[in-house]
Amino acid sequence: MSSVPAAPSRAPLRGLLRGLPLLPSLVLLLVFLAGPIGYCVYYAFTDLQLTGASGTNFVGLRNFTRAFDDPDFLNAVELTLVFVVGSAVIGQNSLGLALAALMEKASKPVRSITGAVVVAAWVLPEVVAGYLMYAFFYQQGSLNAILRLLHLPQQNWLYTLPILAVCIANVWRGTAFSMLVFSAALSEVPKELVEAAEMDGAGPWQRLWRVTLPVIRRAVLTNLMLVTLQTLSVFGLIYTMTRGGPGNSSQTLPVFMYQQAFQNSLIGYGTAVALVLLAVGGVFSAVYIRMLKVEED
């Protein structure tokens, strides 16, 4: 309207006024996001209990030193890494890529049927998926029924190989996400590029390694980060299938945290474990973001 430039003295006020519409969301963020996180961080340094004590004392780093002295905690860290690397980094990621690549080539009906089946597993609530996989793996379950039909030796999967069973369950459930990300990325790979490589005599593996993967690298890294973070926090699936057992042989950090916080009522200790889990997620993310950055430079 007025062509007169704003006087410099009015600029800060104007900046403030412009920021005003952001205020409600800022307040909401502070109250509902920063607030609980702050509380959690505070609780991690206290001996807060759900029952058994009314007072809460500040205990400094005691929860953390206790965790790192606790063989069960170290076991949980180890299992968490096995679970994340096995089912997310290797399982979901590579299976998702393979499915996406195969579906590129497949006919339309095959593509839609495969898509529907895979996505169905993803859409199911975690606990429902957990019960389905429990029904599949448990001693009188469908996996053993199939093995019996084929005259193959049967196993009590949830007892002998619980961590493998939950890994497979998580791959089954989460692959759809990777598949969708990769399908989108693959459709962006320029056809001419692939054709040119083909003309130059590159085989399918060479085309994958030298053309396709470099082009979709960013999608791969983003996908890796997302599935890692999702898998780190998987609780319902494991809890419904094995409750972390037998013993503690499938007790990942979220299950360990739940047991400490809500079954042993040690909220302070459980929250400290949750913070450690957050830190593990942070480390993974930092690595991926760093790799993405290298890519950009």
Added chain:
Amino acid sequence: MRKALLGAIGVAVALVSTASGCGSGSKSGSDSGQGGSEKTIKVVYQQQLNNSNKVQANYLDPMVTAFEKANPGTTVKLIPVTAAENDYYTKIQLMMRSPATAPDLVYEDTAIINSDVAAGYLRPLDGYLGSWPDWSQYADPAKAAMKYAADGKTYGVPDNTDTRGIWYNKEIFTRAGLPVPWQPKTWDDVLAAARTIKAKAPGVTPLNLYTGIAGGEQSSMQGFEMLLYGTPAANSALYDAGQQKWVVGSQSFKDALDFVHTVYSQGLAPSAQQALGTDFASAVATQLIPQGKLAMDIDGSWMPNNWIRTGPQPWPEWESTMGMAAMPTQNGQAPGKVSMSGGWAWSIPAKAKNPDLAWKFLQSLETESASAAWNSVNATIAVRKDVAADPSYLKALPTNEFFSALVASTYYRPGLPAYTQVSSAIQKAMEAVTTGQSSVAQAAGAYDDGVSSAVGADKTVHSTP
């Protein structure tokens, strides 16, 4: 008014009322100053995950109707929490933390009452109990379990208890050439019977002893403490009340663990894979026992709940098939038998909005006739002396007389906040010897470490052999 209320309840629960406890028409504690403008109370209880088990809901619904009719203008809101036992505790503890969600009346396992008192969740009931004549009818051990040691006040009104023993299948025993009726005198007698069954009744699991982490408290209580409290150390095997310290390094603990190890390593019990499954208890009650695949089961007085007409696995033949024996002490030392008890109680949360009305409703749940009806339908053991002598209760189940008699030699668990963590340590030790991962000595050592780190080393004491 009071009579009318009792009458209505009597009709509602379809009980032939021989009630003599009707004279309890004293003024309740409603003059203790709480404003009663709010006429609604929220009552929380556990709805078990097993959906066919609606025993408590079916019992409470008519009680509520009767109460509302007798107290016009009041509303009793029943809030069933559908959860497994541990999750139920968590849920009610979270509810009781905040005034916005605290119920007015809550149903708690007697074992967690002390812990919840320490957390400041519950309200002492002494003001109400003082003017409630019925309180004198409650058995002393049950009353004692409701008392918080630190302040000597009472925080709950128990409405049932339970006892534990050995359920055995008479048909299998006869087939294996064992005497019926059967009453072992020592642990060795139990093992000998198990070995005989293993040899003479192939395809039958001789003995079920709950074990491991997946079994939760049933492993600790039915499985382990039935053994531990039967050692010569008895009541001080787990917790030394005199010194107020948890016992570590005890021979009794190793002996009990050794029994667990023996039955699992010698194939006298279910396979470890089966026993450590997440839902083994319901398999025992609804499949293994009714199908005649299990000869002995160390379990609770409530087992017939599974087999009655309205239970999850109706099995009318149980009355002629199943026998009961008391769990013997380790070497047959006095008093010769051992049992563990728990039970549930009604408590009023500290943050309840309408405690007076809650107390009034509680009283209506706890009359002699209502208690007898509840103990009968729920197949639990009476805590009121008048109910324990009530023929309708005694006749409700043929087992009531046997399990009521065990109350004389029963123990309650140490009602202390740290108990849940000690209990987890017990389950871990059991699981380690059940799977054969550790020796008895290693598992007992791990238990000692676990207890020390849970309760603090200064709260433990080494038992002197």
